[in-house]
Every structure is written in structure tokens, then in C-alpha cells.
Amino acid sequence: MMVPVAYAGVLKNNVGCGIGTLLFESVGRPNGGWILQITANWTNSTLSNTFSMTTGTINCGGHINKAVSIEVYEFVTANMDDLAKDIAMGHGDTINSLGTMLAVNDVDAFANKLQVNLSDIFSNAEVLSDTVATKIVALS
Secondary structure, eight states, X not given: OHHHHHHHTOOOOOXXXXXXXXXXXHTTOTTSOHHHHHHHHHHHXXXXXXXXXXXXXXXXXXXXXXXXXXXXXXXXXXXXXXXXXXHHHTOOHHHHHHHHHTTOSOHHHHHHHHHHTHHHHTOSTTOOHHHHHHHHHHHO
């Protein structure tokens, strides 16, 4: 029973990126307690982080590619199965939609490039959508 008690006092800075995180880090206490974490989290969620996460500003340099909108990542996440099938065939609606989102000049060449790199894009059955999106963007 002592193990949960021992870990109860260890807090992580797990509120993510954004203005709230920066404000409370500037106080010098990024892990200052649960009240600061709740306040930083509330500040982050109240002052929308969409712009920060998309552009990689305000301490948001995470896994999201700065050059690509969240729309692309959301599209890939929502269409992983159809996207894998279309890439395997070398054509399809999901590829056309991504080509439009990414402003690809030659969608057929883009589709061919995706098909050639299918095993790299979908490297295993548990591949994450952000990994797939990042690889597709790199090929666009």
C-alpha cells in the first residue's frame, strides 16, 4: 500500500504546450504542484492552441509537422483503412483529396510515389496516423 502513496507526491509537467505552460514555467515552477498544472492546462485550453500546434510556436514543437495543417492529420486519422487500400491500388478518392490538401501539381505521379512507398508508409499494422501523415507529406 505504500507504493501508491510514494508516487502520489511526484507530479509531471503534463499539461502540454501553450501560453499557460510558458506563463507558469516563467514563475520557475513548471512542476510546482497540481494547482499550477490545472491552471496552466486551463489557460492552454482557454487560449486556443490550434495555431501554436500547427505552426510550432509558443513551445509547441511536438510531433506535428509545422508545414502541414492539422486538417491533413485529421484526414489521415479518419481514413487510415481507405487510404491504405487506395495507396495499394495507386489511385482513389483519399489520394485525390490529399493531393488537393497538399497542393500537389500531378496527383497521378503523387499516387504512384505513394504506391511505390506503401511498405514504408504503412510499416506495420500498429503504425500511428501521425507517422503515416508525416511520411505522406514528405513524399508530396
